[in-house]
Amino acid sequence: DLDGTLVDTRKLVEMSRRKSVSAMMKAGLPGTEEKIYESLLKIVEKTGSNYDRHFNELLKEHQVQMAGKIIAAGVISYHESKQNNITPFDGIPEMLVELKKKYTLCVLTNGKLVKQWEKIIRLKIEKYFEFVFVSEEVGKRKPDPAIFLYALKNTGFKAEECIMVGDRDTDLLPAKELGMATISVGDIEGADFSVTNPKDILDRVKQIES
Amino acid sequence: DLDGTLVDTRKLVEMSRRKSVSAMMKAGLPGTEEKIYESLLKIVEKTGSNYDRHFNELLKEHQVQMAGKIIAAGVISYHESKQNNITPFDGIPEMLVELKKKYTLCVLTNGKLVKQWEKIIRLKIEKYFEFVFVSEEVGKRKPDPAIFLYALKNTGFKAEECIMVGDRDTDLLPAKELGMATISVGDIEGADFSVTNPKDILDRVKQIES
Missing domain, CATH: 1.10.150.520 (DNA polymerase; domain 1)
Structure with missing residues (x-):
């Protein structure tokens, strides 16, 4: 997200x-x-x-x-x-650097194609993401599983190989349903792991891995 | 214009x-x-x-x-x-200062209301104009005389008391038809006066006055 x-x-x-x-x-x-x-x-x-x-x-x-x-x-x-x-949450760029060493990173977001890309460019985080899926372009919005299936098809990954990170149940519930691991920013019922500070996502990823 | x-x-x-x-x-x-x-x-x-x-x-x-x-x-x-x-033509702010001492200044422009106002604000010339008429807001576009008549009605001036300055015949021909004096930026057939540099508008206004 x-x-x-x-x-x-x-x-x-x-x-x-x-x-x-x-x-x-x-x-x-x-x-x-x-x-x-x-x-x-x-x-x-x-x-x-x-x-x-x-x-x-x-x-x-x-x-x-x-x-x-x-x-x-x-x-x-x-x-x-x-x-x-516009700035990323504290610690996000450093976390993305670490994650990128081992993972393929992907943004899956609802919204207008150009508006969302403008944010990504202004946040200077576009270099970390190999894939960006925006609902306007895909034609489906979260929580529709179709947008997750579209992302899986286009990245070539299986759901079981993915971790979905988001701050709403529209991000996490369909991902979980499809078999992805889930990390919530803030409390979301049903998330596998949750963090208060987005920069702690890295620790949860390591937990999932181990 | x-x-x-x-x-x-x-x-x-x-x-x-x-x-x-x-x-x-x-x-x-x-x-x-x-x-x-x-x-x-x-x-x-x-x-x-x-x-x-x-x-x-x-x-x-x-x-x-x-x-x-x-x-x-x-x-x-x-x-x-x-x-x-975005910058005004050379000498425009100084000219507007001079004109404002004797005249009521008005912008009459075709275009989108907010886009045109954004230009006026970024040009820092909004303080010189008592009236701004934008076609989107009026519902009529130059060369339709209706937008000139709307401006006359709303400013309270008679056509004979006005000078229309513009760079197209859509600016000048209907104005002339209604009885305004006209100054063209660049050559326009039928304009009463014309200037090459917009800052010379001031001299033409003085000519019309005398």
Whole structure:
């Protein structure tokens, strides 16, 4: 998995949304930061996180001059914040270096093809992965076992030879069902092993191996 | 007008496309820079400049592994180049300072609301303009006189009190028809005045005034 496993997307997105709210207020959006942020979250919930007109929707709720200026100020601030603040969880690159010595590494993530790849490139971790499967490209999403079967077919590995690492049961349950070993980042019922800090994944891999 | 009048969008976009081609080649896209650039231009021509999947279309023409990585490398490079290299034509900010002392300044541009505003903000010229009209928001595009009439209605000016500055006849001919004075950046048949360097607009405005 990628989001929540290798990168703290939740924190990054929350920070970027807050910065964009503050930029939109500076550009003339009236209200309090908390109220606007809450309205934005409601819009995201309603339209999905990959919809690209959240701020346009937000501005529809307000009668303001120069809505375009406010939206653009938010968009600029959001993207700059995401670009400048995206970092892998602590210890991840070092762990990937170690894992790559013995294993074929693969990302299996839900999301938009280009958005997910942008994250991987900006995280500077693309060199560790021989395969990257993104649901938009595959046409199937986790927890559908079909995306796992697609990955197995395209990598040439058997499920029994794989370890799936993820932070949600949509990552782990179908993997387990197919016969993979599983490591959860955070508590997930049914995971073979779990870690609190993503950098401890390495120790769990060694445990599985022994 | 904005593109071609205040900012050399053509040069900026060409440079950014070339940088993205080079980034995609580095990420694994096979071919020569010229051939790929030409393919890209054909796709842009076919799908329009505001379509947001030009690189996806380009990659469809190639049988490559990791298309997502290549597309994302191109997208990152394209946006970084546009963000880092956008500048107004020489002398434009100084000219706007002078014009603003006597005139109400207004941008009337075709394009996407947020994209056009992003340019205006990144050019740091938003403080000079009391009004910005973007075709996407108005629902009418130049050369439709309706967008000029919308601008007149919303600014409260009469056509005879206005000077329209633009680099295309779609900017100038309807403006002239409505009774505005016109200044062309570059040669446009029928323009009242024309300039080679956008910074000379100030001199033409003074000529019109006297």
